[in-house]
Amino acid sequence: MNITVFCSAYSLDERYTEPAAEFARLLGERGHTLVWGGSHAGLMGLLADGVKEAGGRLVGISVDLLAHKTYEGADELVMTRDLAERKAQLLARADAVVVLVGGLGTLDEVSEVLELKKHGLHDKPVVVLDTDGFYEGLHTQLLRMDQEGFLPRPLAQLITFAATPAEALDHLQHLREH
Numbered sequence: 001m002n003i004t005v006f007c008s009a010y011s012l013d014e015r016y017t018e019p020a021a022e023f024a025r026l027l028g029e030r031g032h033t034l035v036w037g038g039s040h041a042g043l044m045g046l047l048a049d050g051v052k053e054a055g056g057r058l059v060g061i062s063v064d065l066l067a068h069k070t071y072e073g074a075d076e077l078v079m080t081r082d083l084a085e086r087k088a089q090l091l092a093r094a095d096a097v098v099v100l101v102g103g104l105g106t107l108d109e110v111s112e113v114l115e116l117k118k119h120g121l122h123d124k125p126v127v128v129l130d131t132d133g134f135y136e137g138l139h140t141q142l143l144r145m146d147q148e149g150f151l152p153r154p155l156a157q158l159i160t161f162a163a164t165p166a167e168a169l170d171h172l173q174h175l176r177e178h
Helices: 014-029 042-053 064-069 083-092 104-118 136-147 165-177
Strands: 002-006 033-036 057-063 076-080 096-099 126-129 160-162
Touching: 002 083, 002 104, 014 033, 014 042, 014 165, 033 042, 042 057, 057 064, 057 083, 064 076, 076 083, 083 104, 096 104, 096 165, 104 126, 126 165, 160 165
Parallel strands: 002 033, 002 096, 033 057, 057 076, 096 126, 126 160
Antiparallel strands: none
């Protein structure tokens, strides 16, 4: 399965890096392909290293303005003109999307993927790995949007929140089998 992962390009505390490393190891061991922002920096680099070490395949989708940060060991590296094209390519290459901890770029990516899914422009599963309650606020906001009629589809059809790396990947595997 091609799993697009949105996450931070910053170096983070071990409470975030350890679950990301576990997710990377499981992704690689289970024979999946990581599709990601193509960077060697921060959590992105840690993720790519872990997937590669565990035998997984790497497809990086980078952008010209970040060419100096591309990951050299990718099996495939695609360069895009701008961030909009990069997001489109990340989604186009995905069988599923997993969101790890991240900043504004990650929030932008998950928002766009959910907006496109809301309008029926894709139906790929989206799973948020809610490490250390990082996305608790987002989950609360999305639940309120759902409860107050701001979403045309039930929230459970748009996104799933997982507490552990194994739970995130098990959910995707279950969906694939059914």
